[in-house]
Amino acid sequence: SLSDSLDKTFRNLRGVGKISEKNIADALREIRIALLEADVEFGVAKDFISRVKEKAMGEDVLKSIKPGEQIVKIFHDELEALLGGDQAPLDLNPPARILICGLNGAGKTTTSAKLANRLKKEGRRPLLIACDLYRPAAIDQLAVLAKQIDVPCYTPDASESDVVKVAKDALAWAEKQQGTVLIFDTAGRQEIDEKLILELKRLHDFVKPKETLLVADSATGQQAVSVAEHFDGAVGITGIILTKLDGDARGGAALSMRAVTGKPIKYAGEGEKLDQLFEFHPSRMADRILGMGDIVGMVEQVADKVNEADAMRSMKRMQEGKFDFTDFLDQMKMIQNLGPLEGLLGLMPGFSKIKKQLPAGAFDNKKIKRTEAIVLSMTLEERTRPEIIKGSRRQRIADGSGTTLMEVNQLIKQFGEMRKMMKSPTKMGNMMKQLGGAP
Ligand code: GDP
Numbered sequence: 001s002l003s004d005s006l007d008k009t010f011r012n013l014r015g016v017g018k019i020s021e022k023n024i025a026d027a028l029r030e031i032r033i034a035l036l037e038a039d040v041e042f043g044v045a046k047d048f049i050s051r052v053k054e055k056a057m058g059e060d061v062l063k064s065i066k067p068g069e070q071i072v073k074i075f076h077d078e079l080e081a082l083l084g085g086d087q088a089p090l091d092l093n094p095p096a097r098i099l100i101c102g103l104n105g106a107g108k109t110t111t112s113a114k115l116a117n118r119l120k121k122e123g124r125r126p127l128l129i130a131c132d133l134y135r136p137a138a139i140d141q142l143a144v145l146a147k148q149i150d151v152p153c154y155t156p157d158a159s160e161s162d163v164v165k166v167a168k169d170a171l172a173w174a175e176k177q178q179g180t181v182l183i184f185d186t187a188g189r190q191e192i193d194e195k196l197i198l199e200l201k202r203l204h205d206f207v208k209p210k211e212t213l214l215v216a217d218s219a220t221g222q223q224a225v226s227v228a229e230h231f232d233g234a235v236g237i238t239g240i241i242l243t244k245l246d247g248d249a250r251g252g253a254a255l256s257m258r259a260v261t262g263k264p265i266k267y268a269g270e271g272e273k274l275d276q277l278f279e280f281h282p283s284r285m286a287d288r289i290l291g292m293g294d295i296v297g298m299v300e301q302v303a304d305k306v307n308e309a310d311a312m313r314s315m316k317r318m319q320e321g322k323f324d325f326t327d328f329l330d331q332m333k334m335i336q337n338l339g340p341l342e343g344l345l346g347l348m349p350g351f352s353k354i355k356k357q358l359p360a361g362a363f364d365n366k367k368i369k370r371t372e373a374i375v376l377s378m379t380l381e382e383r384t385r386p387e388i389i390k391g392s393r394r395q396r397i398a399d400g401s402g403t404t405l406m407e408v409n410q411l412i413k414q415f416g417e418m419r420k421m422m423k424s425p426t427k428m429g430n431m432m433k434q435l436g437g438a439p
Pocket residue numbers: 102103104105106107108109110111188243244245246247268269270271272
């Protein structure tokens with residue numbers, strides 16, 4: 001995938017002590033290939049590379065202490081700019097009307113419901129309006145989804161064939177419903193054709209939406225980009241919702257979309273469930289493409305699993321130098337909770353370094369169980385004052401926990417080293433800095 005190729009290229013670059021223009025040129029060539037393989041539009045890839053090159057070849061980069069890191073940063077910032085810079089919010093000033101358009105199967109109906117779900121959670125009162133009169137099942141599909149999220153839905157008669165008439169009736173209905181945001185789900189086609197565009201134009205002229213959002217399937221790559229251009233030319237889109245990002249390993253559509261159309265990607269669909277629509281943040285997407293993982297999203301996930309009060313207490317005790325085996329056990333349990341996230345955590349810039357400092361097998365469930373058994377076989381006094389655990393006590397603990405003397409010795413040694421590290425302000429500071437992701 002794009003992330004993998006970039007990750008490799010940057011690892012090579014970071015590994016070089018002194019960077020030459022040749023190193024940069026080599027890296028950029030690899031990046032260019034990776035972009036094209038990810039189905040990024042040729043012109044976009046070319047311009048992008050030349051912008052990065054110009055900045056990376058700058059005097060101060062080559063002379064800086066960590067040129068590799070600097071180049072990664074330049075790359076990240078350019079990627080973020082390419083993706084649109086800041087997150088683009090919806091215009092929801094009254095009368096807030098959103099017209100959803102796109103090809104068949106892009107995800108319009110699903111996305112209409114997802115968007116209604118989001119807006120509802122934000123405290124608004126969305127209404128869904130079914131304007132796909134071509135596929136008989138389309139109206140029912142929207143009505144079923146609307147019911148799942150408990151949002152009112154306008155469903156025209158199956159015999160109705162004029163979308164403008166439907167929109168007119170829907171506006172009268174919406175008035176009574178006291179909705180604050182109206183979402184119009186429309187018909188699509190396999191491909192763009194004149195009839196579809198004409199109908200959409202008529203609907204657009206009548207509804208006068210504040211937002212006309214194109215729903216595009218990211219897995220279709222460059223085709224999604226040309227579809228966006230086409231719809232924009234016809235009705236003037238205000239933004240894009242990229243769907244199926246969960247399944248698209250290449251990511252090319254996301255990268256070309258903004259540069260080619262000039263329109264912001266406002267949301268991303270990442271799954272079939274109705275809560276799987278997310279605001280599109282160029283910076284987070286740049287992190288993701290760079291293989292750093294969606295750090296913010298990840299931290300949120302971690303925060304869910306770690307009890308903050310426990311973490312703070314344990315941190316405070318570390319700082320006070322009072323860290324004992326009871327705290328150690330608490331920490332082990334925290335790490336255990338993080339277990340399923342180990343892979344994700346590995347993507348965080350600072351975490352791979354931290355992981356090296358954790359006891360070997362910190363994420364190994366069997367090992368955690370044995371360590372836990374050892375600590376539980378200690379008396380309370382031994383847990384708070386580990387220095388008293390000498391020869392015969394160690395044998396007793398080993399016997400009691402069903403482990404070996406060697407394992408007990410190892411654990412006590414490790415614990416001693418951890419404690420020493422915690423007492424050293426510089427080492428502790430370094431560890432915190434790494435956790436913060438600082439280079
Ligand atoms: P429409 O023809 O544009 O209205 O498309 P639909 O809303 O009917 O969606 C077509 C298919 O794509 C359905 O099976 C959806 O569940 C699926 N789909 C929509 N958005 C996403 C997404 O973000 N991720 C995944 N994996 N599937 C999606």
